[in-house]
Amino acid sequence: xxxxxxxxxxxxxxxxxxxxxxxxxxxxxxxxxxxxxxxxxxxxxxxxxxxxxxxxxxxxxxxxxxxxxxxxxxxxxxxxxxxxxxxxxxxxxxxxxxxxxxxxxxxxxxxxxxxxxxxxxxxxxxxxxxxxxxxxxxxxxxxxxxxxxxxxxxxxxxxxxxxxxxxxxxxxxxxxxxxxxxxxxxxxxxxxxxxxxxxxxxxxxxxxxxxxxxxxxxxxxxxxxxxxx
Amino acid sequence: xxxxxxxxxxxxxxxxxxxxxxxxxxxxxxxxxxxxxxxxxxxxxxxxxxxxxxxxxxxxxxxxxxxxxxxxxxxxxxxxxxxxxxxxxxxxxxxxxxxxxxxxxxxxxxxxxxxxxxxxxxxxxxxxxxxxxxxxxxxxxxxxxxxxxxxxxxxxxxxxxxxxxxxxxxxxxxxxxxxxxxxxxxxxxxxxxxxxxxxxxxxxxxxxxxxxxxxxxxxxxxxxxxxxx
DNA sequence: CCAAAAGTGTTATTGATACACCCATGG
DNA sequence: CCATGGGTGTATCAATAACACTTTTGG
Numbered sequence: 001x002x003x004x005x006x007x008x009x010x011x012x013x014x015x016x017x018x019x020x021x022x023x024x025x026x027x028x029x030x031x032x033x034x035x036x037x038x039x040x041x042x043x044x045x046x047x048x049x050x051x052x053x054x055x056x057x058x059x060x061x062x063x064x065x066x067x068x069x070x071x072x073x074x075x076x077x078x079x080x081x082x083x084x085x086x087x088x089x090x091x092x093x094x095x096x097x098x099x100x101x102x103x104x105x106x107x108x109x110x111x112x113x114x115x116x117x118x119x120x121x122x123x124x125x126x127x128x129x130x131x132x133x134x135x136x137x138x139x140x141x142x143x144x145x146x147x148x149x150x151x152x153x154x155x156x157x158x159x160x161x162x163x164x165x166x167x168x169x170x171x172x173x174x175x176x177x178x179x180x181x182x183x184x185x186x187x188x189x190x191x192x193x194x195x196x197x198x199x200x201x202x203x204x205x206x207x208x209x210x211x212x213x214x215x216x217x218x219x220x221x222x223x224x225x226x227x228x229x
Numbered sequence: 230x231x232x233x234x235x236x237x238x239x240x241x242x243x244x245x246x247x248x249x250x251x252x253x254x255x256x257x258x259x260x261x262x263x264x265x266x267x268x269x270x271x272x273x274x275x276x277x278x279x280x281x282x283x284x285x286x287x288x289x290x291x292x293x294x295x296x297x298x299x300x301x302x303x304x305x306x307x308x309x310x311x312x313x314x315x316x317x318x319x320x321x322x323x324x325x326x327x328x329x330x331x332x333x334x335x336x337x338x339x340x341x342x343x344x345x346x347x348x349x350x351x352x353x354x355x356x357x358x359x360x361x362x363x364x365x366x367x368x369x370x371x372x373x374x375x376x377x378x379x380x381x382x383x384x385x386x387x388x389x390x391x392x393x394x395x396x397x398x399x400x401x402x403x404x405x406x407x408x409x410x411x412x413x414x415x416x417x418x419x420x421x422x423x424x425x426x427x428x429x430x431x432x433x434x435x436x437x438x439x440x441x442x443x444x445x446x447x448x449x450x451x452x453x454x455x456x457x458x
Numbered sequence: 459c460c461a462a463a464a465g466t467g468t469t470a471t472t473g474a475t476a477c478a479c480c481c482a483t484g485g
Numbered sequence: 486c487c488a489t490g491g492g493t494g495t496a497t498c499a500a501t502a503a504c505a506c507t508t509t510t511g512g
Binding site: 392409412432436 | 464465466
Binding site: 009010012049051052053054055056076078079080081082083090092094226 | 238239241278280281282283284285305307308309310311312319321323455
């Protein structure tokens with residue numbers, strides 16, 4: 001049972017910025033609100049926290065309802081608690097972000113939203129509530145994280161080219177990177193395994209395919225690195 | 230009015246890890262609990278969030294009650310929300326940490342605690358609830374922050390020596406640092422102003438005194454730096 | 459004159475940056 | 486044979502790391 005749902009004076013919620021990478025762009029999953037306030041406006045997916053549910057399970061539940069996915073990268077970012085952030089009462093919300101591979105699932109019909117869509121983050125300029133601010137705070141956190149820990153690979157398919165990785169980093173950091181230096185650096189981390197296969201049917205020299213090395217990831221998770229790019 | 234105080238089933242709180250630097254050690258302010266649960270055990274200062282109070286104001290209120298201080302460095306760290314983290318009901322808590330100069334005030338009597346004390350963080354090995362974990366998460370965040378932004382000077386008196394700064398960094402990072410390299414690096418940031426004064430009445434060569442340059446701080450606050458030490 | 463902490467420079471190594479051409483494939 | 490993106494190396498510069506002795510004061 002969510003906090004104080006019936007006599008709504010105060011509530012406790014989570015919002016989840018779900019990132020994916022598609023068509024060279026960083027995309028965010030949005031829902032169109034079916035109810036007031038902000039009816040018919042785009043918003044971040046979220047949920048009230050059930051009283052018998054661990055906090056982290058709330059955004060996981062949202063994610064599962066929307067995408068069917070479990071075991072997804074999920075990181076808590078910040079808790080937003082201004083008194084007036086929700087027009088109908090006091091709602092404190094914990095923001096999370098997730099990284100998913102868009103191709104691994106299809107969007108599911110969901111009860112709480114009329115409509116669901118992906119939108120490139122650079123094409124979003126307003127959202128319901130303070131969700132735009134929440135999204136941008138999550139983006140900044142993703143940008144910091146991607147420079148310090150080997151995350152981001154959750155956004156790619158199982159095998160990918162070095163150019164895919166570079167395109168992803170450029171999309172996240174919103175910045176062009178030098179090809180040779182990028183390759184040197186990412187390979188020096190030894191988190192990518194060359195699988196000795198190549199792209200097929202491309203109208204140019206086929207690129208080598210790589211796989212993400214999960215063991216090295218585990219080593220770096222705590223230790224971190226400094227991807228100065 | 231705090232969330233659901235009377236019929237306590239769920240509540241929303243903040244806990245504040247208040248750091249100070251004294252006798253070469255990083256200290257944390259603790260309160261002895263006057264009530265069950267965990268009666269007579271040491272805990273982090275905290276408060277329930279009032280329904281008409283911005284989230285960030287709650288730890289500031291705690292701080293003011295305990296120390297009389299306002300305008301203190303305060304950073305949100307993480308929100309802890311396991312179902313069973315509080316034995317008496319569902320309490321989600323937002324952890325903050327503060328940095329204060331221990332000499333600038335005296336501890337005040339407080340209603341919610343029998344007793345208040347400073348304890349060196351290395352001498353703390355358990356606390357009420359999950360407060361030990363909360364404290365350690367805040368410490369890690371402080372350690373990260375101090376390497377990337379010019380924070381920490383809130384812990385020092387208005388004038389200080391370079392050795393004071395080094396001792397502080399060593400206490401925070403729990404690691405010995407090379408004197409010459411440390412000085413080179415910290416001076417290269419230009420956030421310290423040499424005030425052309427010296428220590429008095431010390432039984433050794435007196436050290437130069439420095440002041441923290443708040444303008445340079447503002448520049449670095451967003452830009453950050455990389456204090457690889 | 460002793461004890462204590464302050465203060466100071468150089469070298470070696472590592473990492474970051476800037477930069478341009480040839481290669482393999484499909485059409 | 487053209488267009489497309491894949492792939493590669495070097496030189497310069499900046500930052501980091503390791504390291505030991507002299508100076509100034511009070512007692």
